[in-house]
Amino acid sequence: MDASALLDLLGNGNRRRILRLLARKPCYVTEISEHLGVSPKAVIDHLGKLEEAGLIESRIDEKRRKYFHISENLRLEVTLAPYDFGMKSAYPASPSLDLSRCQYLSLETTRWTVSGDRTDSDASNNGTADGADAAVPDLIEELDELEDLERELSLAQRWVHGRIASVLDRLGDAIDSEESLDTEILAAMADGAADPGEIGDAVGAPPAVIEEHLRRLEHREIIERDGGGWTLADA
Amino acid sequence: MDASALLDLLGNGNRRRILRLLARKPCYVTEISEHLGVSPKAVIDHLGKLEEAGLIESRIDEKRRKYFHISENLRLEVTLAPYDFGMKSAYPASPSLDLSRCQYLSLETTRWTVSGDRTDSDASNNGTADGADAAVPDLIEELDELEDLERELSLAQRWVHGRIASVLDRLGDAIDSEESLDTEILAAMADGAADPGEIGDAVGAPPAVIEEHLRRLEHREIIERDGGGWTLADA
Numbered sequence: 001m002d003a004s005a006l007l008d009l010l011g012n013g014n015r016r017r018i019l020r021l022l023a024r025k026p027c028y029v030t031e032i033s034e035h036l037g038v039s040p041k042a043v044i045d046h047l048g049k050l051e052e053a054g055l056i057e058s059r060i061d062e063k064r065r066k067y068f069h070i071s072e073n074l075r076l077e078v079t080l081a082p083y084d085f086g087m088k089s090a091y092p093a094s095p096s097l098d099l100s101r102c103q104y105l106s107l108e109t110t111r112w113t114v115s116g117d118r119t120d121s122d123a124s125n126n127g128t129a130d131g132a133d134a135a136v137p138d139l140i141e142e143l144d145e146l147e148d149l150e151r152e153l154s155l156a157q158r159w160v161h162g163r164i165a166s167v168l169d170r171l172g173d174a175i176d177s178e179e180s181l182d183t184e185i186l187a188a189m190a191d192g193a194a195d196p197g198e199i200g201d202a203v204g205a206p207p208a209v210i211e212e213h214l215r216r217l218e219h220r221e222i223i224e225r226d227g228g229g230w231t232l233a234d235a
Numbered sequence: 236m237d238a239s240a241l242l243d244l245l246g247n248g249n250r251r252r253i254l255r256l257l258a259r260k261p262c263y264v265t266e267i268s269e270h271l272g273v274s275p276k277a278v279i280d281h282l283g284k285l286e287e288a289g290l291i292e293s294r295i296d297e298k299r300r301k302y303f304h305i306s307e308n309l310r311l312e313v314t315l316a317p318y319d320f321g322m323k324s325a326y327p328a329s330p331s332l333d334l335s336r337c338q339y340l341s342l343e344t345t346r347w348t349v350s351g352d353r354t355d356s357d358a359s360n361n362g363t364a365d366g367a368d369a370a371v372p373d374l375i376e377e378l379d380e381l382e383d384l385e386r387e388l389s390l391a392q393r394w395v396h397g398r399i400a401s402v403l404d405r406l407g408d409a410i411d412s413e414e415s416l417d418t419e420i421l422a423a424m425a426d427g428a429a430d431p432g433e434i435g436d437a438v439g440a441p442p443a444v445i446e447e448h449l450r451r452l453e454h455r456e457i458i459e460r461d462g463g464g465w466t467l468a469d470a
Contacts, residue, residue, distance in 0.1 A: 006313075011242055013239065055315065070316065070318075070320070072315055073315065073316045074315055075312070075314050075315075076311075076315075077310070078311040079310050080290065080308065081327075081403070082304060082306065082400065083400070083403040083415040083418065084415070085255050085305070087251075136409050136467065136468075139402055140425040142402050143399065143402045143406065143418075144425055146398050149395050153391050157385065157388045157392070160385045160388060164319065164381045164382065167377050167381060168378070169317070171371065174374060180318040186371065190379055222371055
């Protein structure tokens, strides 16, 4: 979808809160309404707009209740500068397609980094004759190269984005959970958090909620108790 | 400024059109109002919000008329995926600070790219036992690494963004013009566009406007006539 339409949707705080909630776990209308303190009617209105744009989808559970989840996988980038206002939205790049491109990016970055002269004179920004009298063709060439590099970085970001989505998906399958809070807890534990307080700080949830999730993860033998704290179970 | 506040501002189509206009050249309220077909009162209201947020600034010209220009230099990135909704806004990274980081990124990208096994099995996405039975700790490690790489790519983007803004600034000084259309015309010519039609297509402006700018750039000896077309003057 185009960047303007996406900005129109994301320009609303409650729609952002709904997306944040759905990124944690699929929800019913009533759950969203209670969590956000917004009337079911308003929630349905926001969900309708998000669904129409294809950002979310609904499913019917076994009790024939409708619940919503994020279906779209995309990135939005906005750049603002005195002579530049640009925005683009893009889908994740295919993992296979981008492998070679990332290699190219790597070469490009290296080439750029080692072309020290120009970079240094610019970095010091001390208005030497060099900088002040920079010839127009040189500046245009530099601009061209920077714009190429920007496009490549953007492509690499879309590649990483696709990879992260795929790993999160596989992680959700592996621990048989639709709640991304479980994933976030495991990621925080991988980062060294060992007790509910530390984990709660890392993921932004109260210790009581964390403890409940930890017990479920223990029950599934994904984590185990280690002294007073918790640790990831061996593979 | 924080990403939510920025999205609130960018969620309005007329504010985006104002920013697009100001990125081309600094403008008076009446210019913006006429160009957008929006009442001066509404334009003043939007400008007030943009100015309050620090995205734009006003100056007074020699006739004591107020005009506006973009003052802020920032990037916004939003990521949406089934288990992920994240947004961040950031200022350009300092050119000197990031030089070494980019080198690190380059190494990281290479390392990642050459670790072919994992990438290939994921890329083919054919549900082999490997993929299906991926151990939770392995997936979490992969997620951790991808998130590091994402942070580095984002930092590299901010570095490039800062560099582009600096080059555009110097280019504006070098050709003594506050209108970014001049810069865009020169960039299009560097890309091979040689006549007003081609240049107009590249920058999205009518040939008549392009011709007027070309004549001014010729007058300043930045470009010169070359047969039926135009070419950049030698440094």
